[in-house]
Amino acid sequence: MKESEFAIIGGGPGGIAAAIVAAKAGVKVTLLDENERPGGQIYRQFEKGYKVTDSKVLGRDYEKGLELLRQFSSLSDKIRYLNNATVWGIFKSRTLAFARKGTSSSLSFKNLLVATGAYDRPVPLPGWTLPGVFTAGGAQRLVKTERVLPGENILLAGTGPLQLVLAHQILNAGGKIEAILESGNISKNWLRILMGIWGNWDYLKEGWRYLRHIQKAGVPLLRNHIILEVHGDGQVEEAVIAKVDKSWRPKPDTERTVKVDTVCLGYGLVSSTELALLAECEHKYELCLGGYIPVRSESMETTVPGIYAVGDGAGVAGSKVAIEEGRIAGVSIARSLGYISDADASTRIRIFQKHLNKFNRLRRVLDEMSVPGQGLYELAKDDTVLCRCEEITLKEIKKALADGTIQAKDLKRMTRIGMGACEGRMCGPALIEIMRYQPNASPEGPGYLLPRPSIKPIALGVIAASKQEE
Numbered sequence: 001m002k003e004s005e006f007a008i009i010g011g012g013p014g015g016i017a018a019a020i021v022a023a024k025a026g027v028k029v030t031l032l033d034e035n036e037r038p039g040g041q042i043y044r045q046f047e048k049g050y051k052v053t054d055s056k057v058l059g060r061d062y063e064k065g066l067e068l069l070r071q072f073s074s075l076s077d078k079i080r081y082l083n084n085a086t087v088w089g090i091f092k093s094r095t096l097a098f099a100r101k102g103t104s105s106s107l108s109f110k111n112l113l114v115a116t117g118a119y120d121r122p123v124p125l126p127g128w129t130l131p132g133v134f135t136a137g138g139a140q141r142l143v144k145t146e147r148v149l150p151g152e153n154i155l156l157a158g159t160g161p162l163q164l165v166l167a168h169q170i171l172n173a174g175g176k177i178e179a180i181l182e183s184g185n186i187s188k189n190w191l192r193i194l195m196g197i198w199g200n201w202d203y204l205k206e207g208w209r210y211l212r213h214i215q216k217a218g219v220p221l222l223r224n225h226i227i228l229e230v231h232g233d234g235q236v237e238e239a240v241i242a243k244v245d246k247s248w249r250p251k252p253d254t255e256r257t258v259k260v261d262t263v264c265l266g267y268g269l270v271s272s273t274e275l276a277l278l279a280e281c282e283h284k285y286e287l288c289l290g291g292y293i294p295v296r297s298e299s300m301e302t303t304v305p306g307i308y309a310v311g312d313g314a315g316v317a318g319s320k321v322a323i324e325e326g327r328i329a330g331v332s333i334a335r336s337l338g339y340i341s342d343a344d345a346s347t348r349i350r351i352f353q354k355h356l357n358k359f360n361r362l363r364r365v366l367d368e369m370s371v372p373g374q375g376l377y378e379l380a381k382d383d384t385v386l387c388r389c390e391e392i393t394l395k396e397i398k399k400a401l402a403d404g405t406i407q408a409k410d411l412k413r414m415t416r417i418g419m420g421a422c423e424g425r426m427c428g429p430a431l432i433e434i435m436r437y438q439p440n441a442s443p444e445g446p447g448y449l450l451p452r453p454s455i456k457p458i459a460l461g462v463i464a465a466s467k468q469e470e
């Protein structure tokens with residue numbers, strides 16, 4: 001089997017930025033992404049049937065993305081781009097397996113970059129399985145890429161800036177928003193806020209623009225509020241909301257019901273680390289960066305030599321951070337393969353690192369305001385389903401916890417939580433939080449649900465039709 005000098009999993013800003021710098025230095029790059037077209041989450045392109053006549057309508061992010069994507073496609077003779085390629089496993093032999101066009105292939109690599117991004121943090125609460133309850137990212141995809149509104153009267157509940165982005169996009173598409181609930185606490189440490197914002201003026205301008213739009217549209221932005229429950233007969237009909245304290249616990253006598261047909265839950269993002277975990281990279285727990293994330297050196301290398309991780313999949317920090325991290329990884333790999341000198345690499349990394357520090361300063365301030373409070377994980381009731389694939393309720397989890405289980409992987413074996421098609425993406429993040437707050441919790445934390453190949457649903461027939469990459 002031919003070995004790839006540099007394989008990248010993920011065609012978002014992080015993976016693309018790494019591919020561009022490495023390919024320009026002469027490295028032979030193979031980039032695999034599960035989507036039809038490159039761009040990842042933020043620069044997601046439209047399906048081929050759509051034609052964009054005025055890209056300004058789609059915002060600055062879309063335009064910035066186009067520039068990165070233009071550079072990427074101009075290097076098509078140097079970058080082997082495999083679209084519709086879902087990587088479903090990484091094995092000890094420095095080989096990855098991917099499904100594409102109805103068959104499964106394997107690819108061995110010398111260096112690997114995991115740039116798999118993030119997904120919405122799922123929050124189990126009574127009624128969260130009702131039709132009409134979306135994650136904010138799911139709703140955003142409908143509005144942004146499919147040009148479809150998720151409902152007629154929408155409640156946004158969650159925390160952080162992505163809620164404002166979604167509200168702006170729904171309003172632009174002509175949708176009606178009943179209210180936006182923000183559970184986070186605005187820090188009173190103005191000096192820290194100022195230091196974080198300093199230099200990040202375009203972020204600030206963007207945020208201000210969204211806030212003005214929301215205000216002008218007359219949408220109530222209810223700070224220190226949370227959604228407690230969703231009710232409805234086969235479909236969302238109403239939501240119960242309340243004011244919260246600093247731990248995000250509901251304040252007494254503040255509950256009220258709002259009539260809505262759609263609820264979008266946007267409690268931040270969780271890093272997509274299944275492949276880095278399969279590759280046996282060491283992980284550490286950072287709740288505000290997306291849960292368990294790979295431990296990395298300054299060159300973005302994980303604890304497994306030759307395996308790098310960047311972007312939201314290595315700690316949720318936004319597209320600008322993903323791009324700079326991708327560039328650092330790309331240059332580091334070009335240096336390790338001898339395509340560029342140590343001196344050249346160090347000069348370039350210093351510049352990327354400087355940008356990174358600026359973006360990370362702002363990120364830390366935003367994280368502090370929107371790190372999920374304990375109250376969020378007290379919303380589920382005994383009969384609330386935690387694991388939607390295996391239909392496991394909180395009551396069943398509580399029983400296993402009462403039996404003394406303190407490791408997530410043991411709980412998985414005992415109850416089957418996380419063994420379904422989503423491989424724990426929907427239940428894992430909440431389970432870890434619920435376990436962390438148990439009185440008998442292990443001081444090292446509960447660990448993760450230990451993913452197994454295939455990390456994404458792949459038909460057995462596809463694996464049976466395996467072939468080796470040439």
Ligand SMILES: Cc1cc2nc3c(=O)[nH]c(=O)nc-3n(C[C@H](O)[C@H](O)[C@H](O)COP(=O)(O)OP(=O)(O)OC[C@H]3O[C@@H](n4cnc5c(N)ncnc54)[C@H](O)[C@@H]3O)c2cc1C
Nearest residue numbers: 010012013014034040041042087116117137311312318319
């Ligand atoms: C749902 C959602 C909505 C967001 N909305 C906004 C927004 O409105 N504004 C904003 O500024 N930021 C937004 N963000 C954040 C922004 O998208 C990210 O910060 C940025 O895209 C990170 O870039 P990345 O390269 O790390 O990952 P991504 O852009 O997520 O790219 C990762 C890529 O890897 C692919 N991938 C993952 N696993 C596999 C696999 N096993 N095999 C093959 N391919 C795989 C994914 O499909 C994706 O194409 C959003 C993020 C999410 C998750």
